[in-house]
Amino acid sequence: MGNIVVSPHDKEGQHHMMATPTSNNPNGGSAATAKNKSEITVLLLGAGESGKSTLFKQVQFFHGVGITHDQERIELIEIVRLNVLENAKNLVAATQHLNIPIEQPENRETAKLIINSLNTNDLEDPSWSKRLYSLWKDAGIQKAYENREKFQLYDSTEYLFENLDRICSDKYVPTVVDVIRTRTKTIGITDMKFDVGDGKQLRLVDVGGQRNERRKWIHFFNTVDAVVFLTSLSEFDLNLYEDNGYWRVKESLRVFNEVVNNALFYKVPFVLLFNKRDLFEKKIATKSFSKYFSGFNEAEEKNPVACIEYMTKLFLNEITEHPLDTVSVKTLSAIDHDNSKQVFEEVKQFIMTQQHRE
């Protein structure tokens, strides 16, 4: 989502952070910078909901921008509450769609209000915390939640509902974790810059992942120094947001193929990140992995290592053009702060060493 939260008053940022639109004419200005390599442009690419913006937010956070300050997180209250409402709406709509009745009459009342009139300001009232939580715990809603692969729902649903008592209060200030876990679909392209030593700057570019957003990527393709491609491990049972009849894994593979084999990226270090490892491990405990990949050995399907290994193969098989020694594969859990920090450090090191070799 990339809420860049460089407040208008905040002048004393330690790092030079730019969080403005990526305006400044990516094609013209960067031709020169690409030569002297004082600026390293890293693209975060991947299909929709693969976690690009979550990683982007994490990187912002551990560089001390934006969301570290209470003042700036206050501005995001509405987004968190909007997420709660959207999740609730989606769940209620799903109960109708899947023909699962909401069981308690008072919860049905709540559901009606959610669909028709509830807005984010109402959530300041703590009574909504109880009502929404009771709705969430309703057997009908829970059943719909168990079948969430059949409709579109954010990954953060459970987290948000479990934290309603904090969120539905007039004193609520979103925590860093809240901000990291809220989902906002990224539209367009944003970037940030920070120093990486040696007088070099790293410019991290975050993009939207849905089909219509991908055509905008090309604006940055000729200025790229490294590509980080994210894909969600936990999407194996899901269909696309843009097109409910299209399997997400297939889309990810297709996009990966198109990006990794792009002639402009032949000489560019390429990192493939398998994201949402945490969710994935939870998911395969209850869902069959081999149901979706019939070539996969069924006996191994509860073993996350084997599954990830299999996914890795699927993706690496797509590489036909890119030199394989400049490709690195890692797993990630972008909502986990320490893990993100560690993985991003490694990615940075990988990119820097590749840069050096050139």
Next chain:
Amino acid sequence: MGKSNQAIQTGENVNSQIQSFEMNVTNSQNNSSLGVVDSNSNSLTISSSEKQIYGNEDLIHRRSNITEIINNTNPSTTIDPEKAIELNAKSIDIKTAGVSPILKSVDNPNGNVDFSTSHYSNGSSTMENMSQQDLVDSSPRLFKNNDNLFDVDVTETDDSDSYSDIDSRSTWAFRDLSDLQSEVRRFQIFTFMSSYKFVLILYSTFVIFQIALWLILGGVEEALFSNSLSHTGERIFLLEGGMLVFDRGCSMSTKMVLIIAGESVIYIIFEIVALILCIRSDRDTWSVKKEAILIIIFQVIAIIAFVVTGLIDEIVTLTDYFIPYGYSLMTFSLVEVFTTVLLPVVYAIVSEYRNLRRMDTEFDSELEQVLRNRKSFNKMLDFARRSYAPESVLCYRDIQRFKKLRANNRRKMAHHIVNSYLTSGSPLELNIDNIIIRKKEFSDRVSNTNEKLPRDMFNQIQDHCLVDMRDIFDRLRSSDKEIYQMIQDWRMKQSKLIN
């Protein structure tokens, strides 16, 4: 004054069209200049149904046999599974040599990925299975897409040899650049004609013309009068007095009356032309039409009153001393100023007040308030454009315009909205789920001329745009001081209203 606003709006509309048109042009330029990227970028953007049509060409660019199978979900072509496996095996053979270096570079933070090359052999069979499974999954949808594609984009499907057609398909009726340029010039002229500059130039020209007339005619008369040897006291235009006589009034001779009458006729002709243009215009957004008609009625009454009273001796000789009958024309001038200057100001104040009331009572979101204000809207649009995401802002604006139109004018706008924002592959396609199905629903309604298009037809799309703008809005708010201040002010106002 009101009219100028209306014209400015249309001008702006065209500007945005031009901008999007430029977007198209740059898109296609990008494609052609980047060579190989061409195929990639296009296949990134085209929808699965289009892929079918361009499938053959697409395949040439794809060397991977695996993707060949995945992409080849066209139900009409059958896949020979044996061949597929064979091809896969080949590609994997080539690769196994290259893969081992990566195995070393795969440094997993959790240290879990550990695999051997032997796995590659069953990799191929899975791919094959996967693609067959997908084939079953997606075939009904592909058929559906096909129908849709044909009934909407018949023209585009013909030139299958040019990819750029997909990206550059214009949603407007402009066929080529020269068409667009002449259109642009026309609207530039209109914009100028409705600007204050033009109004000022026009008024000052007339003032100068009238003063010149006075100077020339008066000068001629004065020269002739003072040079005439006879000193008969006869003037050409006036009965007595002159342009240099300031201590008393003057009375006109018939010649002067004729000159004034001639001038009036010319002005009246102008007036009639302007009136016809005004009546013929489609819309009356700023009630210019009503005002013009009202004024004409008053004008006619005033002239009749002037002429009639001028013919009655009693009035001319008797009451004129107390109330000059020429006041009927003066009264008309007052009425004109009142209706064309004072009333519009009152309208504006009233509507602003109403908006304010509505804003306070409805508790619109801050985002909607930013979008409602013209200045902050433009900032938002500019920011969105620089973030490569103007579509939701533009779509929101067009839906607002759609809602303001009268029922019989809505269809054209609805067409524009559907074609620009809800068409897969259009340069301003919204980031929305299941766009192909949505487009079908909307375009069916729009093309069904029996159905009246309700004002709230696009409300769902509008809400979607608002949600999509959230991200950009947050970034704008934190990077633009003025917007930040604006929002703080609104918050203050609102909290005052609550307490």
